[in-house]
Amino acid sequence: MLQFRNLTRAYELGGERAGVFGVSLAVPKGCLAVLAGPSGSGKTTLLQLAGLLDQPDEGAVLLNGQEVSSLSERERCDLRLRHLGFVFQAFNLVPVLSALENVMLPLHLQGIAEAEARRRAERALDRVGLADRLHHRPGQLSGGQQQRAAIARALAPDPLLVLADEPTASLDHAHGGPLMDLMAELAAERGATFLVASHDPAVIARANHVFRLADGRLIEEEHL
Numbered sequence: 214m215l216q217f218r219n220l221t222r223a224y225e226l227g228g229e230r231a232g233v234f235g236v237s238l239a240v241p242k243g244c245l246a247v248l249a250g251p252s253g254s255g256k257t258t259l260l261q262l263a264g265l266l267d268q269p270d271e272g273a274v275l276l277n278g279q280e281v282s283s284l285s286e287r288e289r290c291d292l293r294l295r296h297l298g299f300v301f302q303a304f305n306l307v308p309v310l311s312a313l314e315n316v317m318l319p320l321h322l323q324g325i326a327e328a329e330a331r332r333r334a335e336r337a338l339d340r341v342g343l344a345d346r347l348h349h350r351p352g353q354l355s356g357g358q359q360q361r362a363a364i365a366r367a368l369a370p371d372p373l374l375v376l377a378d379e380p381t382a383s384l385d386h387a388h389g390g391p392l393m394d395l396m397a398e399l400a401a402e403r404g405a406t407f408l409v410a411s412h413d414p415a416v417i418a419r420a421n422h423v424f425r426l427a428d429g430r431l432i433e434e435e436h437l
């Protein structure tokens with residue numbers, strides 16, 4: 214489903230060279246894959262390349278066999294809107310909108326009509342256990358509930374690929390595991406592919422595939 218072919222994205226700062234170097238990997242459809250590694254190992258850089266938010270210096274990103282990293286900005290933007298979902302460490306929900314309105318937002322951007330957008334958003338929030346919190350604003354939800362709303366927002370448009378950067382980092386330990394269980398269930402039931410960057414053992418323990426990075430290079434792969 215997602216492939217990196219010999220990806221290099223180098224940053225030069227103060228005479229130091231950092232980034233990711235020659236990374237090749239493949240993530241099959243419907244699986245929960247984790248990019249693991251210490252701070253600075255290149256996890257976010259790879260997620261940004263997979264999310265078409267950045268372009269590699271060398272190599273290619275393929276989605277369903279199609280080379281997508283060299284498409285125009287407009288084409289990449291369109292692919293992002295239609296086929297990719299994002300979950301961030303800090304949830305990134307719009308504070309003045311309710312949970313329901315937050316989840317409806319990407320559906321509106323796709324041009325989906327109001328009633329259908331509402332139906333899909335309600336279904337997505339119900340699936341993540343927030344049926345009784347539709348009209349709460351983010352500030353009226355707990356951290357775990359906000360992250361579940363963010364997952365509902367990422368999944369409501371039915372993306373091929375969901376990218377999550379340290380999704381459990383703002384949650385206490387008791388909430389990280391159940392959140393990952395939910396992602397694993399959603400990956401299996403919807404055939405959506407999840408690529409998660411994390412150094413949280415609770416996240417890594419639930420992955421189907423673990424790609425370990427160090428200093429911008431892939432050093433180990435585990436298929437569980």
Ligand SMILES: Nc1ncnc2c1ncn2[C@@H]1O[C@H](COP(=O)(O)OP(=O)(O)OP(=O)(O)O)[C@@H](O)[C@H]1O
Nearest residue numbers: 224225226231232251252253254255256257258259
């Ligand atoms: N825009 C940039 N300019 C210069 N260097 C950068 C830039 N973005 C990332 N880097 C460097 O590239 C390396 C990889 O960074 P990246 O953010 O991908 O790591 P990470 O594994 O996600 O770390 P963390 O777990 O701390 O988020 C780091 O050494 C970082 O300092």
